[in-house]
Amino acid sequence: MAPAGSALSDLTVPKPLAPGLYIVATPIGNLRDITLRALDVLAGADLVLCEDTRVGGKLLAAHGISAKLERYDEHAAARARPMILARLAAGARIALTSDAGTPLISDPGYRLVREAAAQGVAVMPIPGPSALLAGLTVSGLPTDRFLFAGFPPPKSAARRQVFEELRAIPAALIFYESGPRLAGSLTDMAEVFGAREAAVARELTKIHETVLRGALADLASDPRLDTPRGEIVVIVGPPAARIATRDESETALREAVARLGPSAGAAEVARALGLPRRDLYSRALALKTESP
C-alpha cells in the first residue's frame, strides 16, 4: 500500500500530459475561478479548442499561458471534428473549453466526446465552475435532487409546454435564461408551477452578482427583474408535496365546485394541491356546464 500522503504529493506536482481529450472547465466570470490542474492542462496541451478564440485568449493571457487556440463552436464543430479526431488518434493532447463554465453544459462538445470515446481516445474531465451548480448552491433551495433543464424555449406556448412536462417532477429545477427573456419565463413558471419557491441568480462571480429568493409569483412581479442585464440561472424549488394525479385533482375539483362554485372551488383546490388556479378555474367552468 502507498505510504500516507504520497497520493497527495503526487497530485501537487504536474505530470507530463498523457495523450487524449481534456474537457476543461473555465471561469463563469471571475478569472481566478480556475483550477491548478486546468492551468496545467491548458499550458501543456498541443491544442486548446475554444468557442471564441478571443475569450479563450484572454483567459490564457490572464494566467500567463500561451497555447495554440482553435475555434470549436456550434458552427465550426461539424467541419472541425474530423481533423480533431484524426489528431487525437495520432496521440495529440487536446483541451476543449467553452466561453464560460463547463463545456457540453448548454455548450458544444457532446459529439466530439462521443466520437472520441468511440474511437478509443482517453477523454478526461478537468472539473471546475458551472453556473448551474453555482446558482443551486446559493439558492437556499433543497439540493438533494435537481434536474437541469437548460434554456427554456423563447416562445411562451412552447415554454409552458416544457414547464408542464417538468411540473410533477419531485426535484428542484434549474434553468438558464437571458436577461430579456427572464420576465416572460418567470410569469410562465408562476402560472405553470404554481406556488413554489425559487431563486434568480444573476452575474454570479462578477461585480454585479445578485441572488433574489422568493415565491415564483413574487419574483415574476419584482420590478428589479423587469429588464435585468447579464447572465441568469433560475432555480425552482421542488413541489411542496406529491403532485396530485389528474384523477385526484378532478375528483377534488368536482367536489369543491359543487360546494363553493367554480371560482372559490378552483381557489380551494389550487391551495390544497399546489396546482395553478387558472387551469383549475377553466376546468371548473367546464365542469359546471357539463353538469346537468
Ligand code: SAM
Ligand atoms: N457551460 C456553461 C456552464 O457550465 O455554466 C453554460 C453555458 S450557457 C451557453 C450560458 C448560460 O449560462 C447563460 O446564458 C446563463 O444562463 C448561464 N450563466 C453563465 N455564466 C453565468 C453567471 N456568471 N451567472 C449566472 N448565470 C450564468
